[in-house]
Amino acid sequence: MISIRSFLGAGLLTLAFAVSPALAHPPIAAEQAAATFEQDRADILAMAGNYKVRFDMQESTRWDSAYTPLDRKISGGHEVVRVVEDTGRKIVLQHLLVVEMEGQSHIIKHWRQDWEYEPARVLVYSDRNAWTFEEVPERMRTGRWSQTVWQVDDSPRYGGWGQFETQGGVRRWRSNWTWRPLARRDAVRKPVYDRYLSINRHQNTPDGWIHWQDNSKMGPKNGKLAPIVQEYVLNSYTRFDGYDVKAADDYWAATKDYWAAIRAEWDRIAAAKGGIAIQEEAETGTVISGRLLELGDDVAKGRTSTAAALSEAKKLMDANTRKL
Incomplete structure (x- = not known):
């Protein structure tokens, strides 16, 4: 196993980080931050809704002469995005896929994104099977937001921080360089x-x-x-109501207490163990992801109680999980 720390020590990231927002963008003045805070919030909250989604993936430039890039892959689906928490300085958005099979709607709990204003630290992917807390430089906190993305079982996937900016008349949030584990499509x-070593944008x-x-796919x-x-x-979310949105909302109404407790448990583990260390699994993300999702489905269908599901989970x- 090649650690990210060893990679950093090798100096190969010098160029990559030289263009990161931490260095390319100066600190934000408090007055400027206050003036754009509500617009930032509005842009994040605007991602909630009902959508038709198009996933467009393309391996383009090879950096290793022995590697042959994969062909372009385009897929899609229907996705509901709901606000599950909004405290002003923290916004949590939950994604739910709606899949039609044999005339029935099936709900797949998808990814979650947490947005936090002026964070002191972010939970980031630090190496295979491990996520640790990374400090945000104090001078770079004012006016900036972190985005932490969580997997289908609410275990962490990646985290980063950045700022909203307008360039060429287009307003976007752009992250710093972030490490990520492989997505299922690759794993x-x-x-x-x-x-992956990535830059993440939302517009x-x-x-x-x-x-x-x-x-950048690294190996x-x-x-x-x-x-x-x-x-x-490029994942494009286009507003669309022409599918069984109610099935997603019904699933969430039935399971929201279960998943809220799962989120709280991951937070407890991260605080107690210095981060989250858990074995990754190609098909599901973590070795326990499949079972945590099954328990959620059992709660949704009335086959078990929330309390019983949580006890096992x-x-x-x-x-x-282990201590880091």
Whole structure:
């Protein structure tokens, strides 16, 4: 296993981080931050709604001459995004996929995004099977937001921080460089790369919003982490109500207490163990993800109580995480 710390020590990230927002963008004055705070919040909250989603992924430039980039892949689906928490300085958005199979609607709890204003630290992907807290430089906190993305079982995926800015008449939020574990689409293929180094952007559009990712796929080479290929991902969320939105809302109404307790348990584990260390699994994200989702489905369908599901879930989470 090649650690990210070793990679940093090798100096290969010097150029990458030289163009990160932490250095390219100066600190934000308090007056400027106050003037744009409500617009920032409005842009985040505008991502909630009912959508038709288009996922457009393209491996483009190879950095390793021995690697052949994958063909472009386009897919899509229907996704509901709901605000599950808004305290002013923290906004939590939950995504739910709605899939039609044999005339029935099936709900797949999808990713979650947490936005926090002027955070002191962010939970980030630090190495294989591990997420740790990373301090945000104090001079870079004013006026900036972190975005932490969580997997389908509410375990962490990646975190970053950045600012809203307007360029060329388009307003967007842009992250710093962030490490990420492989997405399922890559992990199941067991590729030569084993993680991403990414910049993440969110931009509102007249019809919804886009999530734009610039991913350097990294893998071990000659005892160090090295770039293998560049990938561009554009996920487009277009407002659309022509599917079974009610099924998603019914699922969330039935399971929201269960998932709120799961979120709280991950937070407790991270605080007690110095982060979250859990085995990753290609098909599901973590080794316990499948079971946590099954328990949520059992609650939604009335096959078990929220209390009983949580009792099993908490035991699984404690048993499968370790101290960092």
